[in-house]
Amino acid sequence: MRRELHAEWTKLRTEPGTGPLLLAIVAVTVAVSAAACATVTCAPARCDHDAVRLGLAGVQAGQAAVAILAVLAICGEYGTGMIRTTLTAMPRRGAVLTAKAAVVTGLTLVAGTAAVLGSVLAGRLVLPGRGFTAAPLSLADGPTLRAVAGSVLYLALIALLSLGVGTAVRDSAAAAGVVLGLLYLSSILPYMVGDPDWQRLLWRLSPMNAGLAVQATTHLSSLPLSPWAGLGVLSAWAGAALLCGGLLLRRRDA
Amino acid sequence: MSGWRAPFARPLRAEWTKFRTVRGWVVGMVAATLVTVLLGLLSAAGSRTSCSAGPVEVPCPVPPVGPEGQAVTDKFYFVHKELRGDGAITARVTSMTGRIRLPDATPGVRNVAAGLVPWAKAGVIVKESTRQGSAYAAVMVTGEHGVRMQHDYVHDVAGRPGGVSAGSPRWLRLTRSGDTLTGYESGDGEHWTRVGVARLTGLPATVRVGLFATSPGDVTLTQGSFGGTVGAARFSEATAVFDRVGLRGAASDGAWSRDDIGVTIGPDGTPHHPGRFGESGGTFTVTGVGDIAPTGEGRTIESTLSGLPAGLIVVIVVAVLFITAEHRRGLIRTSLLAEPRRGRALAAKAVVIAAVTSAAGLAATVPSVAIGTRILRANGNQVLPVGTFTEVRVVAGVAALLAAVAVLSLALGALFRRGAAAVTTAVAVIVLPYVIATTSVLPLDAARWLLRVTPAAGFAIQQSIPEYAYVTGPYVPSLGYYPLPPWAGLAVVCAYAALALGLAAFQVRRRDA
Structure with missing residues (x-):
């Protein structure tokens, strides 16, 4: 397994797109979070916004960069034919995918931590000027810490989901379309049905809505899922995608 | 046929031949149409309104x-x-x-x-x-x-x-x-x-x-x-x-x-x-x-177009692949040898993808609205009546929105040359702002701002019931009221598409294939 890890790390490290993508994860997340905070004005009398969730809004955009990183980690090899060399050198295909997953997750955790902490800092600086006069965002606060740590894990799980889809689909553009379609479309699906029971069910099943429940710090009781259970739903999606990708990788010709 | 030898005809024909002979792309366009129609009809079928007078169910009053x-x-x-x-x-x-x-x-x-x-x-x-x-x-x-x-x-x-x-x-x-x-x-x-x-x-x-x-x-x-x-x-x-x-x-x-x-x-x-x-x-x-x-009480005709975001994503993927697949397979070198005026080659691609997407878009919006509103009415919903001009504007405008998004995605594909990056960027600037603005817990000001400055402003073209300044109403994006007027919204996305295409033409001329 060490050999596979080392090989995958070398490949991803030397890929010219990796550096810019990691930067993009941080930049997009922080910029969108800051922009979201800057466009909101909170009336002091009835300020009902979830400041933590608002400060972490950029994760919804930053996850797109995470998805490209993970999709390219596998589809890039299919695009260039490198995958045949990889699988010749390391015939244990399951181990190759596991090593890829470990390396991509590791990089996402690093970039994700920087991105999320940057967003919190942006929120801390911007929000008080927009009418959020309550205590500024602070990691010492239990729910805030949970939201921050959960957001980093969320990005890592998105990377795993994208890697699984990329392995199954193989074409990078199509894989990116599938991942983003799954994330963004499933998040609006609950609002398209009229029936409240169906709404709640679809909301619970949607990887993005359920996964981002981990960011909520107010009105927790009205959410259809508890924060950690929501992240569990996303883990199930990521696990299923990786399993599906892994099985296809074993069975198919490269 | 000698009259049809305009300088632009040859690259146009070449690009059209490429598009129609790649099965995946044609299947993708058909899928975009089907997914838009099916999701729209499904959500129409799932929407029911019933009215009751005490314990008895009665037909809903018609406004x-x-x-x-x-x-x-x-x-x-x-x-x-x-x-x-x-x-x-x-x-x-x-x-x-x-x-x-x-x-x-x-x-x-x-x-x-x-x-x-x-x-x-x-x-x-x-x-x-x-x-x-x-x-x-x-x-x-x-x-x-x-x-x-x-x-x-x-x-x-x-x-x-x-x-x-x-x-x-x-x-x-x-x-x-x-x-x-x-x-x-x-x-x-x-x-x-x-x-x-x-x-x-x-x-x-x-x-x-x-x-x-x-x-x-x-x-x-x-x-x-x-x-x-x-x-x-x-x-x-x-x-x-x-x-x-x-x-x-x-x-x-x-x-x-x-x-x-x-x-x-x-x-x-x-x-x-x-x-x-x-x-x-x-x-x-x-x-x-x-x-x-x-009154705005009732279902709008555009509520039958709820499959639009899904259709958009498929269109984005096809439009991006239309150019990045050439880069990946090296076909771009042949294409540029055959048509050395690179800007013209790119323009031909844009025209073909816009035309194909408009046709696919019309094939999606016409049945969605025509059948969807019938299903809505059959389920007891009140569909707010609109004039013929408005109906045509919604149906044709959404097709135009799809075409503009296809051109924007094509240009992003030419700029990035990487399928995944181009698809993700296109989705992130078009579909994501719409999703965030209409469904998330993002506050109203931020949601309106997103629908003004991002290409997602184009979604305004589907709004059939205007906001009346002298009626207090629930005028928020999540209930279908966009901050920009319909044509202004479409103009925003078209401007983005033109800008991206211009940048792409500039880059294609400068870079090695």
């Missing part, structure tokens, strides 16, 4: 339709006489007060306070008949918007601002001369100012003329428990005191008739929140509940 084709609310207390031919009505409003039900302080306990909603209305009116939805013109005093003259539900002219009181009453006058109705106001009954003129074509010779009062529900928007917005209207009523009422012309003699036009009848057969009327010594007190205005 009246105004003279200009919009669904309207026509609900007010009307004190009236018959007027034959030309004439005028004058009245002085000395007081306007009201009651509003505020959000319950203690759940379940009615919390009614004195006050007027901004668009509470009372004044003089000339109306075709007492039928709901019939033509009218009225001069009125409002809760917070001063004197107004309104006619046929969708026309509004502002007069002098300010409210009324015993110390500063307001005189109102409405004259009829043929089809022309002119509204005047005055502070003292001597010096009159014209407020506006309405032309009600086809107004019958005999009309109803009189006093009215009405007050629309107080709208509150609350964030849904897990995102989205829920709009609710709470009871409000307005009471106006009129005196010095004068009629000129051939009005009927005798007592004033009174009608609580459009009053809701409760399950037990009694009116729910009825209006009232009192007269003593030439002073009239009229209390009314409701509104005389266009």
